[in-house]
Amino acid sequence: MSQIEHHQTGVTYWRSLEQAEQAPEVRSLIEQEFPSYDPSGMLNGKSSRRKLLKVMGASMALAGLTLTGCRRWPKEKLAPYTTSTENHVPGEREYYATALELGGVAQGLLVTSFGGRPIKVEGNPSHPMAWSVKGKQGSSDAFAQASLLNMYDPERSREVVDRTGAEPKESDWTKFTAIAGDIFGKVKGTGGRIAVLSEATSSPSAMDMKKRFLAAFPQAKWHEYEALSRDNELEGSRMAFGKSLRTRLNLEKAKVVISLDEDVLFSHPARTRYAADWAEMRRKGDKGEMNRVYIAESTFSVTGTVADVRLPVNPARLENIARAIALQVEVANVSGGEDLDKNNGEDRFVHSAVADLLKSKGASVVIVGQSASPVVHALAHAINAKIGAIGTTVTLIEDPAGDRPTHLAAITELTKAINEKKVDALLILGGNPVYDAPADLDFGKALASVPASIHLSHYNDETSRACKWHLPRAHYLEAWGDAKAWDGSVGLCQPLIEPLFGGKTPIEVLALVSGDAVAAGAVMAGAVMGGEQIVRRTWKEQYIKGGDFEKEYRKTMEAGVLENSASPAVTAANTATSYPATPAPAAGFFVRFTLDSHAYDGRFANNAWLQETHDPITKLVWDNAAILSKKDADTLGVKQGDIIRIDGNGRGLEIAAFVQPGQPVGVVTLPLGYGRTEAGSIGNKLGFNTYHLRTTAGMYSISGAKVSKTSNPNYTLATTMEHHILDDFAMKNALDKRIGAKGETGMIVRESTLEQYNKDPRAPHKKQHGGGHSLQLFNHPSKFNTPNAWGMTVDLNTCIGCNACVVACQAENNVPVVGKEQVLYHREMGWLRIDRYFKADTATYEKAGDDPNPQVVHQPMMCVHCENAPCEQVCPVAATMHDTEGLNTMIYNRCIGTRYCSNNCPYKVRRFNYFDWQSKAPTTGWPDPYVNFPDKQQLDQIDKIKAMVFNPDVSVRMRGVMEKCTYCTQRLAAAKITHRNEAFKEGKPQGGGELLTDGSVITACQQACPTQAITFGNLNDPNAQVVRLQKNPRAYDVLGELNTMPRTKFLAKLRNPAEGASAPARGHASSPAPSTMSPSPSSSNGSTVPTPSVG
């Protein structure tokens, strides 16, 4: 004590007399130097020697040793957060409902906002077309998940561009408005013609603005064009009912689904809800009954991968099959359909499909894809009426824009008008017709001749560059609007952020050019307020007529969708009297155009998340390719990556080939959306522009094409999974054992038929040991000392491989993209991947003459959180450890990157940052050496706009560290904090224990999954769904024989093959020889056509 007190009485030191006198100047100097210290305390010598030494030591450590004292920090401007948003608590997440419109159909979304920026997109649980569990989980698709990245794309256009002069020059909205007034005024005055080319839209406000615009400019003509539309369906409905009706399927009631080239689970605008409904029926497998899906398709689709009976057919045969089914269910006025091909199994397909249809009358449905001709759609309507589907599995509703001409007719008419010099001013609202209009129209050339052309677009794209004016468009997360979902439910879209680059929406631009009295001023005044004015006016006029508008409007805004606004069912009599036959196709190859799983129709080309998301079937990334059957490839002498030439419709295209098992012979599939030239640095020069072959003569397929091999050098295609078409004997043996041969169960992927499963629930596992090893050195490790023990199940039976979870995980966990060259090195970073395995009859595959019709299994694979984790034992620096709740955690700060954990992980789910992916552009292969303090690299390198997309709760990993699925540990932490806070509020001081019940935590993948194939929860909660599912007889541990004791269990797949056609699910011993549906190779008398697969 005496020592401490000594300074009070001891000698006082001073530096100058002023100091000793405590001159005010000295005081102020000291205050400046040590703002947090009390100057009088410092001057009075109240600080002890001990404290002085402490301060000196600390200063030295900070300033001297760590060099921080020598560092010059960059100057930053701080904006005080003075005006707070309503209900906003800094650091808390907020959720706003909005909608994404794709091809004129809205998807209800709930977007997470953090600190004023949207960071995650989810499905809107209140929306009838997004499946929900207990009002917490809204599912979505990969496009919606990835649309967030487009918002933060620094390459989005940032200003109005004026290309009227020789050189394009920057302009602004004010100048544009003035000039637009001139242009439109002049055209109006001289009686010239104005044309508007719009994307398909279901927005009531857009419709309203269209009406107002047309009123302002009576001579204007409105055209609507989408590269991918469902116009054949519209035409088919007109043929059947005499008016445009939309089909709203109720797949949750359909025991039998016959799909004719319809990828209902992946390409349909209502895919999210339809997949959920399909899965609902699929899950009933555990109760002994399950739906059965038949599909006859001209290219391998996602629906095809999960169908029970799949028939790969030439698109020309579809009509015949439809006619045959119609004939057999006795639809009136049908002719043809007799000559079914017996060789490729068409007759057997139709026969068993019809038998099932008739057996389940009222619980069956025939659906037809967008590429099928209108006649097939009309036939399907007739069949559905005949089998009692209308009103049960099918609801007919009014099409919101049913009175329009088809998109093909619209764009043709517009081009014709331009070429006839009838268009004096053209306003293009969104879309990219120069790139995606039918090639023979040569829209780009026509557009150049329009005296005044204006393009509103997210990017300065191909069309923008061909127009006189380019206007930056607001992203949907920056915009006010409204839109209708497939079922007609109308919802509101609200912005989560002010437009980053000053973009405007189509309705705002319409208000500007038409001088809308309510909106135009607001559009110019405020960045986003103008759109709101328009939407409010529309809603006041159309939807919320009586009552308290503000209250109702706000309620709708919160929910995102107007309650009970789905279009009512209409009844319509089938008035078709004949079904005219489509002329027989010319001999030669069929070319089939499809949407691309990465780029959609090309609009997501600059989205790196989507580019690097593996295609559900080909597993291609960063490219498209011509998909060929094995047999055609062999005939042409083509291998994967060879450049082939396709001639059709008088046009030619050179494109890389991709050999795909299960592709019908004689059909080449061309995904659209690649070969962009003005997409941005990500999307440019990727893949091949297949629009080049797409003409008005065949928007979905062309017949009589010629395919030949060229001598061009090979093109390297990057896939995330090799096809492994039987490299050698050892591999074949391995695949048969692990995945199972066709119709058999395997070690890793287990499956069974419904019939066998009903007889014996252990059927999928028969060859395997019972679970785990019962003898353990230690107690069962899942008994940890906290109330929570996290676990997951993945249901292979309902997984469709749609990639929604993959992109959701990427967005949630700041997972980087690596670029094509790095994918070729197999360094992609996805924490969650979907392993896709083919099960083909390998014996037939080796014979060049036969093409197998493989079965497919999708197996989502991410860290399974082993209780006995092999990765943890081998890390020398303890960077991967187990926590008390059973998570296999990864401590990035501690990781030095020996990569031993990855070697020892039997699931190979760990991902290593070979480079600083986040600061490296995915288009560059190897980054240049980066000379800086390596730990600082990210700070300096990541684009500030790109960095806004990061989830603030998840570390952005630097190079040299390992990462992997964490079971969304940030969501777990958030849920625990909430839970504890609530318990405190209720007066339970210890947080009432932390037992979190179902629904309190939903992982990102689980949330996105439309089929609820992923279930996550607390294994210690006896009522949790995950506990129930882990006890399901189908549940198994992948690689459980290694005694890793994974927390994630998989549920075996069930297939429901047609009766009388049941292929053995479990090997050769237990079941009869393959029967009628799948002739064995020896009995197929040299048949060269595929046979339907029996699932």
Add this chain to the structure above:
Amino acid sequence: MSITHHEPLVLPYHNGDLDNTSDDPRQRMPLILGGKSFNDITEAVSSIAERPTTQGWKIAFAISLSLLGLLGFTLYKLIFTGVGVWGNNQPASWAFDIINFVFWVGIGHAGTLISAILFLFRQNWRTSINRFAEAMTIFAVICAAMFPGVHVGRPWLAYWLFPLPNQMQMWPQFRSPLLWDVFAVGTYATVSLLFWYVGMIPDLATLRDRSKTKVGQMAYGIFSLGWTGSCRHWHRYERAYLLLSALATPLVLSVHSVVSFDFATAQLPGWHTTIFPPYFVAGAVFGGFAMVLALAIPARQFFGLRDVITLRHIENMCKVMLATGLIVGYGYSCEFFTAWYSGQHYERFVFLNRALGPYQWAFGIMMFCNVLSPQILWSKKMRKNLWVVMFVALSVTVGMWFERFVIIVTSLTRDFLPSSWWVYKPTYIDICMLAGSFGLFFTLFLLFCRYLPVVAMAEVKSIMPQAHIHPERHDELSGDEGRSDYRPDERHRPKGNGDGHARH
């Protein structure tokens, strides 16, 4: 019982070398030829370090130095860009980095075996080769230690592998074989360095005494630690050397056993086998002797040491190589048998894939180089043909590199889930770094050859007939130095000072 010879020994010539490889038990073959005196040995060895730099050395050094520069360039790329400059990928997280590490660690083993185990077993022929075999060990361990240091994703944090007290209170994770590696290789490097250096002290003193330059006198003077050659010094020296060899002996077995644990304790099929420790040790000795031969054969030519490193030395090394090669061959076949016998699908597949999969060429190279090519050494005629021996030595060096390639790459690229299967391809950086590690090795080795005594003079002298005067028998050229019970201890040590340093 001792055998004496009364006829003078006349050795036949073989390709210009005196052939002292006869195994006739009645004829003890001398290990040092040419009727050398102690001074001749000193001259022969010291002159290498003393004569002006030769043109040949300069050329060799320039090549090595440029390869070392290449290593520098690749390290710069690696550290400043990321480990991704290598071809490592998702299933094959380890490739050239760890292959090279295991390869170089393995090379080192022959040196320790020769200096420690053969010393304890009184194999006198070791004296001619042990010095540079030990030098090779040190340099190989330096090359080896570099790889784990830079193969980590964040090399600037590689020191976290050491149990250093720190403010985070974090210790390494002791269950990880990588940590065992740190200790095993660290101990090995330390003991080997000490052993090498302690053994060199008398020779350094010789060089000091002979040195005519100030720098040489200073440098050799510092490192010879004031050696005077007094009996006390010799006594301490002999004890220390004996103790160090006893310390180093278990390391011959432990280091590569521990390195093999990197693989054996993992659960990856193709790695997870109990045979790895013995088979790795045998492989290391096998590869190490190959490297010693590959260095010794040219060195004896260039440095005029053909009488010191004789055909008998080479033949003995060939025999060791043949024996360890057979163990390695047994290891290979045993792995296949075990895989088949286990009945375990993954295990069986990995070996089928190893032999028939995409890397069958590497497997073929390994089998040819490591199993087939040493079989030629069954023939004594071939063991005496230096071209053949050189070919086998190089072939085994290549083969042992490929052994590690086969073990690491084939097992990793096709493990459990077929979805992750991928092919590993090295990049130019991988290949340049391998070449660069040879540059590092040879730069050090050439410096060693140029400035240090490449042969353990003092020890060689101790096995020469002159060192073995039996006052009671006077049979100076009896060849008793070849006897296994011969001990060059104090009793036999001549008291006269022949030359340079105090001892002889």
